[in-house]
Amino acid sequence: MVRPPVIRLLDLGLSDDFLKSMTFAQSLLSSLTVGSAPEDVEYMHVRNLFLAARAMTLPARLIHVMAHGTTSKSGQAGFESDDHHYFFGLEDLATYLREQGEGIEADGIFADACGTADEAFIEGIRDALEGECTYIGATRTIDWRESTTFASILYGSLLSWTGPGTSGPDWVETCAGRAIRAYAEAVGGPCPFTTTVLRPSHQASGAFRKSTRGAGLG
Numbered sequence: 001m002v003r004p005p006v007i008r009l010l011d012l013g014l015s016d017d018f019l020k021s022m023t024f025a026q027s028l029l030s031s032l033t034v035g036s037a038p039e040d041v042e043y044m045h046v047r048n049l050f051l052a053a054r055a056m057t058l059p060a061r062l063i064h065v066m067a068h069g070t071t072s073k074s075g076q077a078g079f080e081s082d083d084h085h086y087f088f089g090l091e092d093l094a095t096y097l098r099e100q101g102e103g104i105e106a107d108g109i110f111a112d113a114c115g116t117a118d119e120a121f122i123e124g125i126r127d128a129l130e131g132e133c134t135y136i137g138a139t140r141t142i143d144w145r146e147s148t149t150f151a152s153i154l155y156g157s158l159l160s161w162t163g164p165g166t167s168g169p170d171w172v173e174t175c176a177g178r179a180i181r182a183y184a185e186a187v188g189g190p191c192p193f194t195t196t197v198l199r200p201s202h203q204a205s206g207a208f209r210k211s212t213r214g215a216g217l218g
Helices: 016-032 049-057 092-099 117-126 144-160 168-187 201-208
Strands: 006-011 041-046 060-066 068-071 078-082 088-091 104-111 134-138 192-198
Touching: 006 016, 006 049, 016 041, 016 060, 016 144, 041 068, 041 144, 049 088, 049 092, 060 144, 060 168, 068 134, 078 092, 078 117, 092 201, 104 168, 117 134, 117 192, 134 168, 144 168, 144 192, 168 192
Parallel strands: 006 041, 006 060, 060 104, 104 134
Antiparallel strands: 068 078, 078 088, 134 192
């Protein structure tokens, strides 16, 4: 069964800057999807770990998380709001999802935050996965200009090629790779984002039911 053609943007940063980024993405995606593209686009501003978990377990082609990437004093990688009032730890997320028996079900995850390509983030995401996905993370600290520039190119790539016959994660990986190369050419320097195809960790595989959703794009 094909995953629903949903792009879901989650604002966990919760500040004017993140609202501007969300508004920009909404405007861009609206212009790209007029008349032809099949994707549904959802926008959510989340202040609660449980709501964030629910939003991430609903099937989607791409989940785009906007926040600050950080590590807590206990060493837990996660996402933080701009005012530091909300921390969405990946260990906490994985623990909650195991209790619910349902993991993240998406072809791709775009972790639009600083340092999200670090091993701690990758392992944290793997512990929360129900199936294979392509993960897009930042290799260093990024600012909003780099973020919005890359997101613009990424969405242009995602919505210009549907990848007939290609599995969902492979489709996201191909489109993201194109976006990374286009970004480097546009700015004359290396792109701060990279892709990794992730599979559920052993812990996640044992905790989550086997999903029949999302066999590919068809």
